[in-house]
């Protein structure tokens with residue numbers, strides 16, 4: 155049985171000790187949570203190895219293995235409810251969240267070397283996290299911190315060897331380089347296998363009782379395959395960079411081939427060449443080199459590819475085929491993480507979509523600042539230049555929390571009750587600004603974690619806009635949670651819109667096909683965003699038009715977690731189709747590049763966040779101030795805690811402060 159407490163409990167508990175300033179207590183619990191996680195991983199691996207694939211038919215085999223895994227894990231670890239993590243929690247560990255607390259704890263305990271390495275470990279997995287970048291920078295200037303302090307505490311061994319091999323290769327120390335590359339390739343392949351095998355086993359089940367068994371199995375199986383495919387994205391961190399998109403196996407092979415060629419070991423070189431051909435069967439350069447090796451080998455071809463690699467490629471292609479099949483026929487989504495996938499295995503009807511997706515990813519380097527967020531419609535796909543649609547910006551639970559916030563606020567009888575929509579007599583509209591939400595939370599009218607979520611969510615959208623459009627720093631101009639509700643019995647023969655075509659920062663003149671950037675338009679708004687929260691209503695699609703107001707260029711169906719971002723001018727005239735049944739809710743956001751026109755409300759909202767929660771939350775302005783101040787005052791700021799010191803633009807940053815209890819409600823709140 156699991157000898158430690160479950161990882162999530164330990165993390166919780168560690169954070170609680172952390173907020174009380176009990177550094178020793180926090181440290182042991184946080185380290186314990188990491189250890190506990192390793193223990194669970196180990197047990198799952200043992201079980202995976204133990205449970206074969208018995209049974210004659212596929213369903214049987216899958217069921218049998220699942221059954222075996224469950225029994226084995228129960229024996230090794232106890233009840234699944236004890237060690238199974240929520241997705242949210244998995245994500246926290248994946249992002250190495252405990253290390254962000256640990257770095258502060260080590261700092262407080264004057265363990266600077268450990269502090270620096272913990273900070274560095276967190277930084278590598280959160281390269282867009284402004285505050286940690288800043289912290290790492292500051293550790294660099296401290297006495298007691300050396301170059302060696304900046305090590306990745308979770309660095310896989312194969313990466314250590316790989317980096318070493320690369321430098322040996324550049325020094326022309328071929329023998330030792332090749333030797334290390336071989337070792338690191340073997341380790342990488344086994345780490346990959348490890349990751350892939352962890353995809354099976356017990357997981358959260360949703361009401362399965364009433365469903366067809368084959369459906370349940372198919373769904374489970376698809377999830378497992380998707381998970382396995384994603385494994386190549388793991389463990390390929392490059393120091394100080396965003397996640398690498400290079401395939402680790404292919405990089406290894408390319409270097410090995412180089413090494414063996416220089417060593418004039420033609421046989422080994424040929425074997426590697428053959429292995430590379432598994433990924434790129436039509437690659438002429440590889441083919442040409444192979445015939446060179448053949449010459450050197452006096453006509454002998456140098457044999458076959460490495461078996462272990464052939465097996466992997468074969469297996470992976472099989473999985474891809476099934477997933478593409480399911481994508482075509484069952485409408486599941488599958489983001490192929492590999493760039494080498496041959497076109498032949500992608501069903502024809504999907505090729506265009508897949509190609510566009512890849513292009514978009516290459517365009518953006520594929521690394522949005524939040525892992526769960528994906529671009530689902532590029533500017534090109536939306537027929538514009540500065541408009542984009544992303545999915546996965548917030549989770550289902552978060553959508554629900556925000557919807558419930560809207561409901562509570564409306565039900566409270568305070569100012570935010572629904573009123574007639576200014577745009578149409580057929581709908582009511584209800585609006586709640588971030589500040590209103592926080593004020594209502596202070597007076598106990600609404601749930602404060604939900605109000606905080608609204609604040610953090612808007613910050614997320616701001617970061618995404620800044621990042622995707624590569625703009626200057628964006629400031630909030632206005633943000634509110636807005637719901638449009640169809641008035642029952644008033645929907646017959648509607649010809650109007652929920653929101654007529656308009657542009658957000660100029661007065662649209664559809665006759666002249668011009669947009670005048672002058673009052674009464676909100677001329678300082680530069681970018682607009684809409685984060686949708688639900689889809690259970692009729693009508694209500696958003697659409698973009700030419701400046702004539704009638705030629706539709708893109709249309710989009712709202713859904714939970716979907717964010718559309720666009721520049722606020724006439725190039726993005728847009729409107730909303732009538733909502734004819736139900737309630738359509740969104741967080742609407744407008745940003746400005748001009749600091750002078752940043753809204754007052756945001757700073758008041760920020761102040762409220764701070765009052766309640768301690769100073770870890772902040773926004774862009776404070777982060778900027780931070781960077782500036784840290785230049786002057788150095789690390790000592792942390793003890794005196796200046797306003798900006800313990801703050802960040804990211805809710806995942808823990809506060810170094812000790813007072814102020816925080817309600818330990820939802821864990822994500824604390825992160």
Ligand SMILES: O=C(O)CCC(=O)C(=O)O
Pocket residue numbers: 653658684695696728729730740742
């Ligand atoms: O909710 C939408 O999809 C668009 C709303 C809008 O354009 C606005 O409020 O300016």
Ligand SMILES: [Fe+3]
Pocket residue numbers: 656657658682728
């Ligand atoms: Fe608008």
